[in-house]
Amino acid sequence: xxxxxxxxxxxxxxxxxxxxxxxxxxxxxxxxxxxxxxxxxxxxxxxxxxxxxxxxxxxxxxxxxxxxxxxxxxxxxxxxxxxxxxxxxxxxxxxxxxxxxxxxxxxxxxxxxxxxxxxxxxxxxxxxxxxxxxxxxxxxxxxxxxxxxxxxxxxxxxxxxxxxxxxxxxxxxxxxxxxxxxxxxxxxxxxxxxxxxxxxxxxxxxxxxxxxxxxxxxxxxxxxxxxxxxxxxxxxxxxxxxxx
Amino acid sequence: xxxxxxxxxxxxxxxxxxxxxxxxxxxxxxxxxxxxxxxxxxxxxxxxxxxxxxxxxxxxxxxxxxxxxxxxxxxxxxxxxxxxxxxxxxxxxxxxxxxxxxxxxxxxxxxxxxxxxxxxxxxxxxxxxxxxxxxxxxxxxxxxxxxxxxxxxxxxxxxxxxxxxxxxxxxxxxxxxxxxxxxxxxxxxxxxxxxxxxxxxxxxxxxxxxxxxxxxxxxxxxxxxxxxxxxxxxxxxxxxxxxxxxxxxxxxxxxxxxxxxxxxxxxxxxxxxxxxxxxxxxxxxxxxxxxxxxxxxxxxxxxxx
Numbered sequence: 001x002x003x004x005x006x007x008x009x010x011x012x013x014x015x016x017x018x019x020x021x022x023x024x025x026x027x028x029x030x031x032x033x034x035x036x037x038x039x040x041x042x043x044x045x046x047x048x049x050x051x052x053x054x055x056x057x058x059x060x061x062x063x064x065x066x067x068x069x070x071x072x073x074x075x076x077x078x079x080x081x082x083x084x085x086x087x088x089x090x091x092x093x094x095x096x097x098x099x100x101x102x103x104x105x106x107x108x109x110x111x112x113x114x115x116x117x118x119x120x121x122x123x124x125x126x127x128x129x130x131x132x133x134x135x136x137x138x139x140x141x142x143x144x145x146x147x148x149x150x151x152x153x154x155x156x157x158x159x160x161x162x163x164x165x166x167x168x169x170x171x172x173x174x175x176x177x178x179x180x181x182x183x184x185x186x187x188x189x190x191x192x193x194x195x196x197x198x199x200x201x202x203x204x205x206x207x208x209x210x211x212x213x214x215x216x217x218x219x220x221x222x223x224x225x226x227x228x229x230x231x232x233x234x235x236x237x238x239x240x241x242x243x244x
Numbered sequence: 245x246x247x248x249x250x251x252x253x254x255x256x257x258x259x260x261x262x263x264x265x266x267x268x269x270x271x272x273x274x275x276x277x278x279x280x281x282x283x284x285x286x287x288x289x290x291x292x293x294x295x296x297x298x299x300x301x302x303x304x305x306x307x308x309x310x311x312x313x314x315x316x317x318x319x320x321x322x323x324x325x326x327x328x329x330x331x332x333x334x335x336x337x338x339x340x341x342x343x344x345x346x347x348x349x350x351x352x353x354x355x356x357x358x359x360x361x362x363x364x365x366x367x368x369x370x371x372x373x374x375x376x377x378x379x380x381x382x383x384x385x386x387x388x389x390x391x392x393x394x395x396x397x398x399x400x401x402x403x404x405x406x407x408x409x410x411x412x413x414x415x416x417x418x419x420x421x422x423x424x425x426x427x428x429x430x431x432x433x434x435x436x437x438x439x440x441x442x443x444x445x446x447x448x449x450x451x452x453x454x455x456x457x458x459x460x461x462x463x464x465x466x467x468x469x470x471x472x473x474x475x476x477x478x479x480x481x482x483x484x485x486x487x488x489x490x491x492x493x494x495x496x497x498x499x500x501x502x503x504x505x506x507x508x509x510x511x512x513x514x515x516x517x518x519x520x521x522x523x524x525x526x527x528x529x530x531x532x533x534x535x536x537x538x539x540x541x542x543x544x545x546x547x548x549x
Contacts, residue, residue: 070531074530079532086525086528089460089546095542095546102533
């Protein structure tokens, strides 16, 4: 479905992505994880076309999309949920869900996608997506938009950021439902163990490179075995001496 | 009435057939049609051009349409319309002016509307302005609205300039007594070399009076807009003025807000934001499959909705 070949991206003399090669198959739930600043979000934006790579090739459904615009990629079936959802003065939740669906959507279908993210359609459909909505509400609306879009490949950039516990519990079931309904692939950028636990595959990005990629059962133990919790550090180590 | 005139009426007052209830249609400076009801009377002024609209106390669920259309270039139409709204009435008033100018001469309509809203009365006032026509002559509209709200009276005013108006100066003055409330929602779009100036001058004289003014505008191409507001809190009151503008191309917007608290219990807020469409808004809509142009249109249409 998606193949990234030798993707390089640098900004301000900093190499953010270095020869990234990645292949995502059909109907997979893939979680991309890694330390902050490792290049995960940049990678997601490059797939959507929001950022252009300095070099390399992106193949989607057998077609080279490296030079295609965001719109063309969206029409081919790529969707993207922003880490920080955008506010619009004047556009309502219904407007955005209709645009996402690509056509006029039945009110009952719009209600369903809102209900899936825990929002009451009666209360939210005609509300403006403006600063009166909280960060959590915006995040749920963003996810509802992607559920309505039904893309072949949907990318979620840190969907758990800013979301409350109730929403978090539902988030995983939303991903699973989307995965079952659409039969497409989902890429989730996340640090959350509970999200990693539902992945078919895990990609570990570190220092702008894909360090590991494989089935969850194989990658997950490797990731967590490498992390040494602070309370287990030996007294002789710097942490226990109160030094930064 | 020909096709052009019918279209103007549709644009400004959403009228396709004879409206229900009371109405007064003014066409090229003359009365075209009028209807009154048992509770709403419309009388032609004797001392100057214009009409008096008299609504009896306790009139409920009725409406008045008073659209004006101009299809002749070189006409300068000035009218004085006075509205007398009786106590505890609850009505909708639809005004507005549409100009079709196919000449090289200026067509201008200046409507001076004065509202006398009695105690406890509630009105919704919708005013739309629209211009069209293939002529090079200017299409000018200068509406002036003077609002006198008695105790516990309320008014909701929706003022929209859809498109095609070469130049406009829109002035609204309000004097508000105890417990009265005023909500004004303004939408303006200018393109080409059009200019639009808006003035809001509100006196919150009565205790617990309140005003909300929300102005949203879009200035495209080389157009210029100016927003001037002055809200004076002369008693324990609440005033909120919000001016949002999107600029595109070489469009310019000047916002000149003033709030004046003349009483220690006056609470007044002014918010103003001017800027181009945020890049992230365009990007978001493009990720949903819209082109940049379509995304821009969606944002503008939503903003001015």
